[in-house]
Amino acid sequence: MVEFLQFTLSGIVFGMIYAAVALSLVLIWRGTRLLNYAQGGMAMFTTYVAIEVIHHTGSYWAGFAVALVAGVVLGAAFQLTVIRPTMNKPPLNAVIVTIGLLTLLEGVAGILYGGQYRSFPAAFSITGLKIGTTPLGVSRFDVFVAAAVLVTTLVLAAAFKYTTAGLRMRAAAFNTTIARLSGIRVARVLTVGWALAGLIGALAGVLVSPSTFLYPNSMDTIFVFGFTAAVIGGLDSPAGAVAGGLLLGVVLSYVAGYLGSKGSDLTSLVALGILVVVLMIRPGGLFSAARVRQV
Amino acid sequence: MSSGLDSAAGPGAPAAGSGPALAVEELVAGYGGVTALDGVSISAGTAAITAVLGANGAGKTTLLRAVSGMIRPRRGRVLLGGTDLAGRNPEQMVRAGVAHVPEGQGVIAELTVEENLRIGMMSWRGGLRRTAGGTAVPGHSRADRAAALDEAYERFRPLADRRRKLASTLSGGERQMLVIARALLARPRVLLLDEPSLGLAPRIMTQVMDLVVQLSRENGLTIVLVEQNARGALAIADHGVVLNLGRVVASADARTLAADVALRHHYLGF
Numbered sequence: 001m002v003e004f005l006q007f008t009l010s011g012i013v014f015g016m017i018y019a020a021v022a023l024s025l026v027l028i029w030r031g032t033r034l035l036n037y038a039q040g041g042m043a044m045f046t047t048y049v050a051i052e053v054i055h056h057t058g059s060y061w062a063g064f065a066v067a068l069v070a071g072v073v074l075g076a077a078f079q080l081t082v083i084r085p086t087m088n089k090p091p092l093n094a095v096i097v098t099i100g101l102l103t104l105l106e107g108v109a110g111i112l113y114g115g116q117y118r119s120f121p122a123a124f125s126i127t128g129l130k131i132g133t134t135p136l137g138v139s140r141f142d143v144f145v146a147a148a149v150l151v152t153t154l155v156l157a158a159a160f161k162y163t164t165a166g167l168r169m170r171a172a173a174f175n176t177t178i179a180r181l182s183g184i185r186v187a188r189v190l191t192v193g194w195a196l197a198g199l200i201g202a203l204a205g206v207l208v209s210p211s212t213f214l215y216p217n218s219m220d221t222i223f224v225f226g227f228t229a230a231v232i233g234g235l236d237s238p239a240g241a242v243a244g245g246l247l248l249g250v251v252l253s254y255v256a257g258y259l260g261s262k263g264s265d266l267t268s269l270v271a272l273g274i275l276v277v278v279l280m281i282r283p284g285g286l287f288s289a290a291r292v293r294q295v
Numbered sequence: 296m297s298s299g300l301d302s303a304a305g306p307g308a309p310a311a312g313s314g315p316a317l318a319v320e321e322l323v324a325g326y327g328g329v330t331a332l333d334g335v336s337i338s339a340g341t342a343a344i345t346a347v348l349g350a351n352g353a354g355k356t357t358l359l360r361a362v363s364g365m366i367r368p369r370r371g372r373v374l375l376g377g378t379d380l381a382g383r384n385p386e387q388m389v390r391a392g393v394a395h396v397p398e399g400q401g402v403i404a405e406l407t408v409e410e411n412l413r414i415g416m417m418s419w420r421g422g423l424r425r426t427a428g429g430t431a432v433p434g435h436s437r438a439d440r441a442a443a444l445d446e447a448y449e450r451f452r453p454l455a456d457r458r459r460k461l462a463s464t465l466s467g468g469e470r471q472m473l474v475i476a477r478a479l480l481a482r483p484r485v486l487l488l489d490e491p492s493l494g495l496a497p498r499i500m501t502q503v504m505d506l507v508v509q510l511s512r513e514n515g516l517t518i519v520l521v522e523q524n525a526r527g528a529l530a531i532a533d534h535g536v537v538l539n540l541g542r543v544v545a546s547a548d549a550r551t552l553a554a555d556v557a558l559r560h561h562y563l564g565f
Contacts, residue, residue: 164413164417167406167410167413167414168417170405170406170410171403171406171410171414171417174403174404174405174406175401175403177365177397177401178397178401178403178414179414179417180365180384180385180386181363181365181385181389181394181395181397182389182414182415182417182418182477182481183385183386183389183390183417183418183481184386184414184417185386186386
């Protein structure tokens, strides 16, 4: 029973990180039907920026804040410089450009920082919390991770729902033609989408790196799991991204926990299994908006 | 305000009185290697209804898309009140006063009725705006927007009862109402309507056509109406233009066109 609680809680924490990556992918997918393969690379890069700032200032929070800003800047800059010219071209062009960006980011990180594993500090204690003498399997920092992603998601959801800027983004995502004919500057909205995706990706990078170490490829696995979570959720839906992330995180935590060392080798396979099962039952993903057409 | 009833001018020639609100001159446009419009000129009189008719593939929809900036014309001019705006993008055209209602009851189904209407005001200026003299004056306020919404609900009663419902729950007629209401919220001078009666029951179709007449007669809107239903369109239009394979084959007073049996048989199918 205690084990079950521990595995569930730590699954939720990792699930929240997958959810953050999934959310960043969904933000770009919704507007342009483009999967940003560079999302993990961007998060890795902004986390290196955070490490540098932390070393120079000695302040974790300065590094945290600069990473998020760097995420916004990187997202907007990539969209404006290399993604925008691929619009109105075959969709594969943009995909290739994002793969190129990933290679570029990992290459530049390797040149600047080398390939060795670097530890990344946590904001709070990483010793496990206990209720009485029962260990919960999560630390104070883990609680912060889950809370940070949750708050970010809720703020984002509220902004989408209740602000004019949010309505503009939703309109552009759902129907570009009507949005443009109504005077919404869709190109600008897409830049904002990339900036927000960069922000959330950067958050995921800073939050996950204390548990994974940081190296130029360190976000690759997280990206794959985040992508899986996004597809499970339906790729179109921010709520689906979070649900998909949590589902994936908890199930993988049970597999790794109950099956011991064998389980950790199985996680990728199990993630694929969940994906296949979900897509068999609901081909559009759990929260898909796509309606099944009846002829 | 001119009634527009006598603005049956030929292509290029200014309409009687205030002149055309919208004139298209020698417009050439297409997609890839296909030329869909091959030197089309039309002139839409102020506060009049100009029907654009023709078979499938005649270039009707392309004409509207080229005027509203959805596609960039290769050559030709799009004159709005005498200013050439050819090549502007849709975001600029709606601010210049051209609202385009595309074919297919274009509501955003995933948004509520009210959100769809608010999108109609996205071209409005908020904050401070500069006047011609260079002084900064306040743009449209929250209250202005609320008042405009109220006005829309006043005019389109059924929408008021459903403002919090998703647009996907509306009937075909209500959707068309919503789409037109949204276009009107942009406060256009020229309204481009693409097949507004498509897929509607005959009774609803009549209501939509009545609304189009009202918009031109009472609100003074200049309307360019693309219709497959040529008989219905000519019944309400002041002027008619018939396109065939990207060229104008006839342009005349709507009653003259409707009386031309050979033309009707050959191009309009009634």
